[in-house]
Amino acid sequence: MSSRVVVIGGDAAGMTVASGVRRRLGDDDEVVVLERGTWTSYSACGIPYWVAGEVESPDDLVARTPDDHRKNGIDVRLDTEVTAIDTAARTVSVRGGDPVSYDRLVIATGAAPVRPDLQGIEGDGIHGVQSLDDGQAVLDELARGPRHVVVVGSGYIGLEMAEACVARGFDTTVLERAPQVMPIIEAELGASVAEAMKGRGIHLRTGTDVTGFALDEAGHVTAVETSDGSYPADTVILGLGVTARSSLADAAGLPLGAKGGIVVDDRQRVEGFDGIWAAGDCVVTRDRLTDELIHIPLGTHANKQGLVAADSIVADLLGEEPRLSFPGVVQTAITKFCSLEISRTGLGEKQARDAGFDPVVVSKETSNWAGYMPGAGTMTVLMVADRRSRRLLGAQIVGAEDAALRIDVASTALAAGMTVDDVVMLDLAYAPPFSSVWSPIQVAARAAVKALAG
Amino acid sequence: MSSRVVVIGGDAAGMTVASGVRRRLGDDDEVVVLERGTWTSYSACGIPYWVAGEVESPDDLVARTPDDHRKNGIDVRLDTEVTAIDTAARTVSVRGGDPVSYDRLVIATGAAPVRPDLQGIEGDGIHGVQSLDDGQAVLDELARGPRHVVVVGSGYIGLEMAEACVARGFDTTVLERAPQVMPIIEAELGASVAEAMKGRGIHLRTGTDVTGFALDEAGHVTAVETSDGSYPADTVILGLGVTARSSLADAAGLPLGAKGGIVVDDRQRVEGFDGIWAAGDCVVTRDRLTDELIHIPLGTHANKQGLVAADSIVADLLGEEPRLSFPGVVQTAITKFCSLEISRTGLGEKQARDAGFDPVVVSKETSNWAGYMPGAGTMTVLMVADRRSRRLLGAQIVGAEDAALRIDVASTALAAGMTVDDVVMLDLAYAPPFSSVWSPIQVAARAAVKALAG
Numbered sequence: 001m002s003s004r005v006v007v008i009g010g011d012a013a014g015m016t017v018a019s020g021v022r023r024r025l026g027d028d029d030e031v032v033v034l035e036r037g038t039w040t041s042y043s044a045c046g047i048p049y050w051v052a053g054e055v056e057s058p059d060d061l062v063a064r065t066p067d068d069h070r071k072n073g074i075d076v077r078l079d080t081e082v083t084a085i086d087t088a089a090r091t092v093s094v095r096g097g098d099p100v101s102y103d104r105l106v107i108a109t110g111a112a113p114v115r116p117d118l119q120g121i122e123g124d125g126i127h128g129v130q131s132l133d134d135g136q137a138v139l140d141e142l143a144r145g146p147r148h149v150v151v152v153g154s155g156y157i158g159l160e161m162a163e164a165c166v167a168r169g170f171d172t173t174v175l176e177r178a179p180q181v182m183p184i185i186e187a188e189l190g191a192s193v194a195e196a197m198k199g200r201g202i203h204l205r206t207g208t209d210v211t212g213f214a215l216d217e218a219g220h221v222t223a224v225e226t227s228d229g230s231y232p233a234d235t236v237i238l239g240l241g242v243t244a245r246s247s248l249a250d251a252a253g254l255p256l257g258a259k260g261g262i263v264v265d266d267r268q269r270v271e272g273f274d275g276i277w278a279a280g281d282c283v284v285t286r287d288r289l290t291d292e293l294i295h296i297p298l299g300t301h302a303n304k305q306g307l308v309a310a311d312s313i314v315a316d317l318l319g320e321e322p323r324l325s326f327p328g329v330v331q332t333a334i335t336k337f338c339s340l341e342i343s344r345t346g347l348g349e350k351q352a353r354d355a356g357f358d359p360v361v362v363s364k365e366t367s368n369w370a371g372y373m374p375g376a377g378t379m380t381v382l383m384v385a386d387r388r389s390r391r392l393l394g395a396q397i398v399g400a401e402d403a404a405l406r407i408d409v410a411s412t413a414l415a416a417g418m419t420v421d422d423v424v425m426l427d428l429a430y431a432p433p434f435s436s437v438w439s440p441i442q443v444a445a446r447a448a449v450k451a452l453a454g
Numbered sequence: 455m456s457s458r459v460v461v462i463g464g465d466a467a468g469m470t471v472a473s474g475v476r477r478r479l480g481d482d483d484e485v486v487v488l489e490r491g492t493w494t495s496y497s498a499c500g501i502p503y504w505v506a507g508e509v510e511s512p513d514d515l516v517a518r519t520p521d522d523h524r525k526n527g528i529d530v531r532l533d534t535e536v537t538a539i540d541t542a543a544r545t546v547s548v549r550g551g552d553p554v555s556y557d558r559l560v561i562a563t564g565a566a567p568v569r570p571d572l573q574g575i576e577g578d579g580i581h582g583v584q585s586l587d588d589g590q591a592v593l594d595e596l597a598r599g600p601r602h603v604v605v606v607g608s609g610y611i612g613l614e615m616a617e618a619c620v621a622r623g624f625d626t627t628v629l630e631r632a633p634q635v636m637p638i639i640e641a642e643l644g645a646s647v648a649e650a651m652k653g654r655g656i657h658l659r660t661g662t663d664v665t666g667f668a669l670d671e672a673g674h675v676t677a678v679e680t681s682d683g684s685y686p687a688d689t690v691i692l693g694l695g696v697t698a699r700s701s702l703a704d705a706a707g708l709p710l711g712a713k714g715g716i717v718v719d720d721r722q723r724v725e726g727f728d729g730i731w732a733a734g735d736c737v738v739t740r741d742r743l744t745d746e747l748i749h750i751p752l753g754t755h756a757n758k759q760g761l762v763a764a765d766s767i768v769a770d771l772l773g774e775e776p777r778l779s780f781p782g783v784v785q786t787a788i789t790k791f792c793s794l795e796i797s798r799t800g801l802g803e804k805q806a807r808d809a810g811f812d813p814v815v816v817s818k819e820t821s822n823w824a825g826y827m828p829g830a831g832t833m834t835v836l837m838v839a840d841r842r843s844r845r846l847l848g849a850q851i852v853g854a855e856d857a858a859l860r861i862d863v864a865s866t867a868l869a870a871g872m873t874v875d876d877v878v879m880l881d882l883a884y885a886p887p888f889s890s891v892w893s894p895i896q897v898a899a900r901a902a903v904k905a906l907a908g
Contacts, residue, residue, distance in 0.1 A: 012891070046826060046886045060826040156885075288881075299891045300884040307878075327879050334883035343883055372500060372514040405856060408863045408882045408893070415880055416870030424761075425781050426869055427742075428862045429788035429797055430754040431610075432500045437466070437753045439862070 002028035003317055006092060006102035008082050008248070010035030011042060012302035013280025013309075014108030015064065018074045020310025025317065031074050032100065034092070036081040039132050040066050045299055047135040048157065051142070052164035058132045085252040087273055104275050104313050107249055107262060108306070111242035111281035111297045120213030125221040126236040129157055138237065146170060146234030150224045152210050154181040156335045158239025159193070162202055163337055165237075173203040173231055175224065180206055184333065185344050186382055188363060189398040196340040205231075242297050244282040257284035259295035266325040268309035277313060279305035286328035288415060289347055289393060290355040296329050330414040334404050341379075341404030345411040346394025349384055358387040362447040366440045368400045370432035379403035381444035383410075383420070390419040390452060395441060402434070409441045420448040456482035457771055460546060460556035462536050462702070464489030465496060466753045467734025468562030469518065470760025471767070472528045478768040485528050486554065488546070490535040493586050494520050499753055501589040502611065505596070506618035512586045539706040541727055558729050558767050561703055561716060562760070565696035565735035565751045574667030579675040580690040583611055592691065600624060600688030604678045606664050608635040610789045612693025613647070616656055617791055619691070627657040627685055629678065634660055638787065639798050640836055642817060643852040650794040659685075696751050698736045711738035713749035720779040722763035731767060733759035740782035742869060743801055743847060744809040750783050784868040785848075788858050795833075795858030799865040800848025803838055812841040816901040820894045822854050824886035833857035835898035837864075837874070844873040844906060849895060856888070863895045874902040 005021050007014045010033045022031045033040070041064040049055045066076040084093040085107075091099040113128025115121055125146075127138050142149075142165070149165045151158050154176040165172040174181070174197065180190035181197065181204065197204050205228060213236065214223040224231045244260040254270050255263040261284030262270060268283070270276040281297035283305065308326045315322035334343040352359035363382040370376065379399020386393050395410035397403050413423050423445035430437055438446065459475050461468045464487045476485045487494070495518040503509045520530040538547040539561075545553040567582025569575055579600075581592045596603075596619070603619045605612050608630040619626040628635070628651065634644035635651065635658065651658050663681040667690065670676050678685045698714040708724050709717040715738030716724060722737070724730040735751035737759065762778045769776035788797040806813035817836040824830065833853020840847050849864035851857050867877050877899035884891055892900065 043824065043826070043886065043891070045884070045891075046824060049827065049886055054828050055826050298884060300882070300893075303891050304879060324875075324879075327876075329881045332881045332883050334885045334888050336885075336887055345881070345883075370497065370500060372497070372509050373503065374508050402856070402859060405859060405883060405888055406862070408860070408880075409866050411881055411883065412863050412866040412870070412872075415876070416866070416872065418866075418870065421778075422781075422869070425758060425778075426862075427783045427786045427799070427865050428754070429786050429799075429859060429865065430499070430752060431788045431790075432497065432503055433790055434788050434859055437497070437757050439754075 002026070002030070003103040004030040004032060004101065005104045005106065005313060006100055007031070007033045007106040007108060008092065009108035009110055009280070010040040010076060011108070011110055011280070012299045013306045014106065015041045015069060016303050016306025017106045017108065017277070017279060017309045017313070018069065019072065020307055021313050022072055022074050024314040033069070033074055033076045034080045034082050034094065034100065035076065035078050037131060037133065038078050040064060040069055040076060042132050043299065044130055047129055047132070048160035048164045050135055051138055051161065052167045058135060061132065082248060085248055087252050087276065090275065104277070104316065106309060106313070107276065107278040107282060108280045109245040109248060109282045112245050113238050113242050114240040115238060116210070116240065118210065118212045120215050120221065123213050123215040123221045124219050125234060126213060126238065128238045129161060130242060141235045142168060142170065148173065148232045149235045149237065150175060150231050150233040151237045151239055152224065153239035153241070155184060155239055155241060156333065159337050160335060161237045161239060162197065163200070166200055166202055173205065175208045175210060175226060175231065176206045177209050178206065182342070185342065185396045185398070186348055186361070189380060189382060189396055192380065192398045193337060193340065193342060196337050200338055242281065244295060246282050249278065249282070257293045261295040263293060266327070267312040267322055268305050268326060269312060277309045279309045285326065288328040288330050292355070296331060301329060327415070330411055332407060332411045334407060336404065339401070340398065341400070342398050343404035343407035344394070344396040345407050346392070346414050347384055348394060348396070352384050352386070352393045357393055359384050359393060360387050360448060360451045362444060362451050364443050364447045366443045367436050368402050368440070369434060370436050373432050377401060379440055381440050383444040383448045385420045385448040385452060387452060390421060392418055392420050392423055395444065397440070403440070406440050409439070420445045420452070424449060456480070456484070457557040458484040458486060458555065459558045459560065459767060460554055461485070461487045461560040461562055462546065463562035463564055463734070464494040464530060465562070465564055465734070466756035467760045468560065469495045469523060470757050471560045471562065471731070471733060471764045472523065473526065474761055474764025475767050476526055476528050479771065487523070487528055487530045488534045488536050488548065488554065489530065489532050491585060491587065492532050494518060494523055494530060496586050497753065498584055501583055501586070502614035502618045504589055505592055505615065506621045512589065515586065536702060539702055541706050541730065544729065558731070558770065560763060560767070561730065561732040561736060562734045563699040563702060563736045566699050567692050567696050568694040569692060570664070570694065572664065572666045574669050574675065577667050577669040577675045578673050579688060580667060580692065582692045583615060584696060595689045596622060596624065602627065602686045603689045603691065604629060604685050604687040605691045605693055606678065607693035607695070609638060609693055609695060610787065613791050614789060615691045615693060616651065617654070620654055620656055627659065629662045629664060629680060629685065630660045631663050632660065636796070639796065639850045639852070640802055640815070643834060643836060643850055646834065646852045647791060647794065647796060650791050654792055696735065698749060700736050703732065703736070711747045715749040717747060720781070721766040721776055722759050722780060723766060731763040733763045739780065742782040742784050746809070750785060755783060781869070784865055786861060786865045788861060790858065793855070794852065795854070796852050797858035797861035798848070798850040799861050800846070800868045801838055802848060802850070806838050806840070806847045811847055813847060814839050814841050814902060814905045816898060816905050818897050818901045820897045821890050822856050822894070823888060824890050827886050831855060833894055835894050837898040837902045839874045839902040839906060841906060844875060846872055846874050846877055849898065851894070857894070860894050863893070874899045874906070878903060
């Protein structure tokens with residue numbers, strides 16, 4: 001008996017599921033992707049580099065076009081907006097078209113930038129950055145030559161967009177509600193990032209709440225109003241994070257968690273809803289350290305979850321045992337601001353305390369290469385460990401060339417449940433152009449061991 | 455009751471033990487280091503960069519001078535060669551001096567470059583590279599402006615010294631007995647290294663056995679004789695690896711293993727010899743994957759073993775439980791040749807087969823950053839996995855900027871005993887300037903999973 005797998009959403013998660021299912025099913029089986037926009041399989045993370053001019057064209061950010069997918073036998077339908085899911089009838093309603101029936105449904109609707117409900121938020125010139133269309137809108141806006149760009153929020157996207165705007169020569173202000181930039185890293189490291197931003201000529205205002213937007217008669221933004229006064233702005237970029245696009249799922253009664261993320265099991269199945277899977281930026285996922293369900297919208301998770309969902313769907317259709325499961329995340333993230341590299345993984349001090357751990361926090365400045373090599377720079381590694389179990393709980397890095405990617409030693413050690421003692425004894429790569437004899441993560445782990453003893 | 459800890463050898467392992475013990479013992483206790491040379495705590499790994507001119511002075515390679523250590527209360531005695539150990543009397547004999555008695559003894563005598571027993575090997579101008587004195591000798595030799603430098607062996611030191619000699623403008627030939635350069639990596643990756651060497655103007659001859667050295671009347675080398683003919687040479691650099699300096703230990707009846715390395719337990723104690731520890735390049739260590747005792751002389755292991763030995767000695771003296779143990783190694787190594795980065799960890803295919811695994815080997819070319827970022831390069835990741843257990847057994851990388859350090863994800867995963875499935879699901883850092891959405895190690899792990907299924 002032939003079957004039809006319907007996927008809502010044609011970016012990383014959706015197309016990974018579609019491709020994975022397509023490869024394993026027979027010619028009579030259909031794989032249909034319903035995408036409300038015009039792009040598939042694109043890198044939203046690349047948008048700041050496109051805006052900065054480092055990447056020339058949005059086409060560079062597209063890993064596979066709709067036609068590429070069609071050649072692989074996937075029925076990709078663009079400009080097709082799903083308006084409702086009927087889980088009993090196993091159909092989805094489509095704006096301006098006939099309902100589409102499914103045997104298995106995948107929800108991969110992604111996430112949308114947070115637009116706070118403030119006066120003037122509907123004005124022209126106020127942009128979130130999530131889709132390629134958003135990226136184009138920002139570029140069109142910047143092409144008009146604004147005098148003042150204000151970026152609201154200093155998380156990853158805020159930071160990357162601020163760098164892009166400064167690189168293009170615009171007067172750029174970053175407003176952050178928290179008392180520090182990048183609240184996802186500890187204040188001590190945030191201070192280094194703030195210094196780098198100021199050094200690049202960015203006007204940085206922390207501890208500043210946005211209260212509204214002033215618009216001109218044509219409805220275009222002219223200023224950002226804050227707790228700290230008014231900041232003139234021709235262009236505003238919202239870097240306030242994203243929430244799951246889960247209104248369809250919500251209306252269908254599916255379970256939702258943090259930031260509206262759909263709750264799924266480790267096979268990406270929606271529990272209690274036979275035949276429905278969800279993956280990518282629209283779901284919540286388990287933190288491997290706390291077991292909490294959190295919303296971490298990142299392409300790398302979307303791709304893995306897509307693989308897992310495809311495996312599960314194929315197993316379900318063919319009556320096999322699924323082979324894959326998604327183990328959750330450890331909140332690894334990385335970025336850079338100009339030449340300053342920034343990364344984190346695991347829990348920060350407050351997160352660790354909130355989760356019931358007894359955290360010890362240490363930070364060490366160390367050399368990125370052997371200190372005697374020409375051009376060697378420095379980096380700061382902060383580490384969080386649990387006093388009771390001696391387990392590594394998290395690490396954060398800010399520093400020079402080759403600094404940030406070292407976070408992956410900690411990411412891997414966290415997944416393995418290693419203690420800081422284990423980390424000290426890891427056999428990590430050493431040669432003078434790459435490292436001191438103690439690798440930076442181990443320098444911090446030794447400090448953690450010392451702090452645990454003291 | 456006061457005690458005396460005597461350490462033979464003042465480089466990484468010896469001085470780490472001495473410093474660690476010194477910190478924990480009382481003022482009446484003595485810590486004596488007997489060093490036959492004039493340097494302490496130096497980086498032998500930095501010698502090629504000193505020879506290349508990237509590092510100015512040997513002083514830059516010295517982490518702590520004898521006086522630094524003396525200020526910390528360590529009795530460092532230079533130019534003091536130990537000639538025998540009397541384990542019954544607990545004394546060591548010193549050339550031209552009185553015997554030194556000990557309560558606890560640490561052997562940290564290091565390693566010596568292999569000098570094959572070939573005709574002419576005693577000639578002038580034929581240099582191993584292990585101590586700072588060796589480095590100075592090579593520099594003095596090169597200052598005389600040789601016309602032809604021949605490097606024998608294409609391991610790490612051979613490669614790094616060849617790069618240094620070419621950088622200084624000398625005509626440089628590398629001779630390698632094996633059919634490929636760098637036999638420690640698989641042939642496929644070795645071919646990329648060979649190409650880079652040739653591109654830099656190095657004359658490379660693989661499959662070539664050195665049979666002897668021609669000397670002039672003054673006893674200086676003039677040519678290297680090989681299975682493949684004679685190569686003119688004013689300066690010869692031996693890059694044939696090192697063996698443990700363990701003749702003292704051997705004469706005292708201590709157990710020796712591979713390449714003469716002293717056999718120790720995971721506290722660095724010499725079993726059956728109460729009160730004797732050994733650490734660093736003079737010992738063998740356990741491979742965490744095969745349980746075999748192997749000789750892996752590297753500063754990073756010497757430092758860790760020094761910590762462990764110090765902890766064990768202090769515990770022994772104070773009647774406490776030791777806290778540290780050395781878990782062994784996974785054979786991680788890293789280097790670069792010009793801009794080509796090279797790293798490895800774990801087992802190669804043959805090593806895996808010899809150890810009784812059923813290896814699957816895959817290799818994938820991938821992008822070092824997101825492929826659309828300007829300046830993105832490529833890298834090849836080779837991965838070895840066990841067919842039965844699905845365990846990761848090893849990984850090797852050759853590639854562009856930021857390629858080699860990624861090996862540490864595999865080093866950490868090996869220590870944790872992860873399967874390739876586990877590696878695919880790791881939460882590794884992703885942002886376009888650093889990585890594709892699948893991190894390079896995961897690209898290879900996915901290929902390994904596919905190969906295991908096929």
